[in-house]
Amino acid sequence: MKLRSLICTLFLCLLSGSILAQNPADAKASMDYYLPQDVTYDSSIPTPKEVLGTVPGKWHVRHDQLVQYMRAVARASDRITLHTFGKTYEDRSLLYLTVTSPSNHENIDQIRKNHVALSNPEKSDQLNTNNMPIVMYWGYSIHGDEPSGSNASMLVAYYLAAAQGNAVEQKLQNSIILLDPSLNPDGLNRFAGWANTHKSKNLVTDPNSMELNQRWPGGRSNHYWFDLNRDWMLVQHPTSKGRIKIFQKWKPNILTDHHEMGTDATFFFQPGIQSRTHPITLDKNQQLTKEIAKYHADKLDQNQRLYYSEESFDDFYYGKGSTYPDVNGGIGILFEQASARGHAQQSDHGVLKFPFAIKNQFLTSLSTWEASQNLRQDILNYQRDFYEESLNQGKDASIEGYVFGTQHDQARTYHFAEMLRRHQIELYELEKNLNADNESFQKNSAYVIPADQEKYKFVKALFERRTTFTDSLFYDVSAWTMPYAFNLPFAELEDMDRSIMGNKVEDLPNFPQGEVVGGKSNYAYIFEWDEYYAPRTLNHLLDAGVRAKVASKPFTAVTADGSKKFDYGTVLVPLGPQSTDRAKIHDIIQEAAQDDGVNIYAIGTGLTPSGIDLGSGSFETLDKPNVAVMAGEGTSSYEVGEVWHLLDQRYHMTPTIFPKDRLDNADLSRYNVIVMVNGRYNELSKEAVDKIKRWTQNGGTLITTKYANNWAKQHELANITYAEQDQSKEEDKKVNPKPYADMDKTRGAQYIGGTIFHTKLDLTHPLGYGYNDEDLTVFRNSTLFLKKADNPYATPLYYTDEPLASGYVSDENLEQLSGTAAVVISDVGSGRVISMVDNPNFRAFWYGTNKLFMNAIFFGQTIDGGSGN
CATH class of the missing domain: 3.40.630.10 (Zn peptidases)
Structure with missing residues (x-):
């Protein structure tokens, strides 16, 4: 009996030890703790301790x-x-x-x-x-x-x-x-x-x-x-x-x-x-x-x-x-x-x-x-x-294919096609010009995706415009319709004529190549702002000390290919007033055409057949943007990082990621653009606030996004007004009891976690330069609503009356959002405050509104003072 008792005692002790070993507080950084003991281990295989000198979990x-x-x-x-x-x-x-x-x-x-x-x-x-x-x-x-x-x-x-x-x-x-x-x-x-x-x-x-x-x-x-x-x-x-x-x-x-x-x-x-x-x-x-x-x-x-x-x-x-x-x-x-x-x-x-x-x-x-x-x-x-x-669903689908692309910005088209091919989606070049869904698609600048492929489900997920849901809560975004993200024209094709399918894209597509039309010029170069990487070209020129101007009115110029119309936002590089070596300018122009996919035109005369001449005062001189992006505790690291990545990786710029706790002692005169992304800025001292005000009044461009606008309004930098919910209806004032268990779901249904909306863009405004369609789809993940500005010229972008494009939004929020402002411009002395309600750089894939942000950086300085709120 004593032996049996001893065995039982030992068993209970072992069992107790086993149970205690599972307690989080009793966990140990040892191989015996981690590894199952129902197998043996090959001694020729090194353990982490034998290689690193420590067991996982100790450090x-x-x-x-x-x-x-x-x-x-x-x-x-x-x-x-x-x-x-x-x-x-x-x-x-x-x-x-x-x-x-x-x-x-x-x-x-x-x-x-x-x-x-x-x-x-x-x-x-x-x-x-x-x-x-x-x-x-x-x-x-x-x-x-x-x-x-x-x-x-x-x-x-x-x-x-x-x-x-x-x-x-x-x-x-x-x-x-x-x-x-x-x-x-x-x-x-x-x-x-x-x-x-x-x-x-x-x-x-x-x-x-x-x-x-x-x-x-x-x-x-x-x-x-x-x-x-x-x-x-x-x-x-x-x-x-x-x-x-x-x-x-x-x-x-x-x-x-x-x-x-x-x-x-x-x-x-x-x-x-x-x-x-x-x-x-x-x-x-x-x-x-x-x-x-x-x-x-x-x-x-x-x-x-x-x-x-x-x-x-x-x-x-x-x-x-x-x-x-x-x-x-x-x-x-x-x-x-x-x-x-x-x-x-x-x-x-x-x-x-x-x-x-x-x-x-x-x-x-x-x-x-x-x-x-x-x-x-x-x-x-x-x-x-x-x-x-x-595959069978694709064969039976009423939509037999999709076409997308634009001749105005082949880099955006390229990046969308590149993303599709990384997922091995079957893709073809457009073989001939096509009109569909009130959109025009040109051969060599658009692609076709057939529905009858094994990747059909993924294709559908990328292109669908879903606005009804079984649940109103989402762990992440509720929509990501990719052509909207890239701001690309696209069409759903029923009864698709397969003759429009040209060469199959076997690997990744080729990045579009630009050219210098007309070769070397002794008078001027001009290039349009449509292409995604045009800001990189402009920054390269300005960084080299080259003088450049932007057209605030359209014109027609004579090029080597004949007369061509140039729109708002065309960039002019006149060679006469340059202090930079002209050979260097020519080299930059050649390199930009190749690396940035931008067509640059050599111009031999300042006299144009129609519109403004190249010496017109409607060409506004541009300064190189020196950008500070406010960062640190309270700001969204995601959104700071999105700006940093955009400027650094894509446009080869050198923004300063500026710790906002350094504002008190910093010299802001080295910057002409300051970006304040979504975040909390209330802890800034009075000295810091006054410094930003003086900097703006002296001609700086302050760009604020999402809830940074609250701070700008509070300190009288942004002349904006929030759209309040209509509480005039009697039924809105009634409080009806609801089940406690439904509280999270009811509250969550009023949250906009990530939805796509239609806005209307003023194509004549500096923020609209380079766009060719006033319908711009934007991504929104906030419930911040702004009224349109009192000044009729101060709201260059606003939500349409029926704005929902894709994703979930409650009826109440949709009603409140409709017709409100997406961007408001405020005058502060000689400077401008550009209040953006949404994040134009979301997750680096929202290519469609990157240009809106870059326009604010490069052309904010050119916005007329009388057009601000």
């Missing part, structure tokens, strides 16, 4: 350490091949591991071709999925300050390389794992530096600790402060471009997306809220996601972990890692782990330690692997069925 891994370990484990294992696929903005290597059995590695290219053939309905019926490996993309920590995923990726790589046993061998034979250890190297490194720098020897768990509270802009985003988890569909950044290339090369069946959320939460895995699933997503997708979820639940149950599903998150916006696969024949799975935001933090569930968070990410990687084996054939068959159904 936050830097990206260089992560790369170091992945290279080491790949060298040691015949199960792993390491690939690099580019560099981040900060020149960090982008890499992933291909993990499978050694025999699969020997035949990996054929396995890939067979797998990709599943998405080709012409070949998929010939394939037997019984013995095909399933393909998965495991991606970790696309938000740099959600680092448990990337730290766990080292454990995952070690386990996949070192774990022994028949079950492991069988799984490796039946799967190809593409392991991406860091979806955002720049953000991960930024956060690791913060957390490690402020770590104490004795862990401090107080939520007020500096370690647990990052300084602006934080580590969530990439180098330019973009949220990369919104860029899977948009592909505007090098990390996304490389990653989508891998995705489309392999077409994985499952993609896992490992994140973190609030410290007081537990653990979330998909599916998300079912009523918020995009209608294009198949029911089978959600059914399989639920089946996979059972494996996550089982694994977390075994380890006494709290979790939840089908709450908080959704599968609507296809630009996230967990939803992009859903419209590409795969299954996206979001994991959200409560975040320690450092090494340890007090939470509603006790002290949450970093190793606890890491282990949850590791456990659900293993549960994904387990699910993929047991559901392998179902998931492979789903991929085949998805593309067969997509």
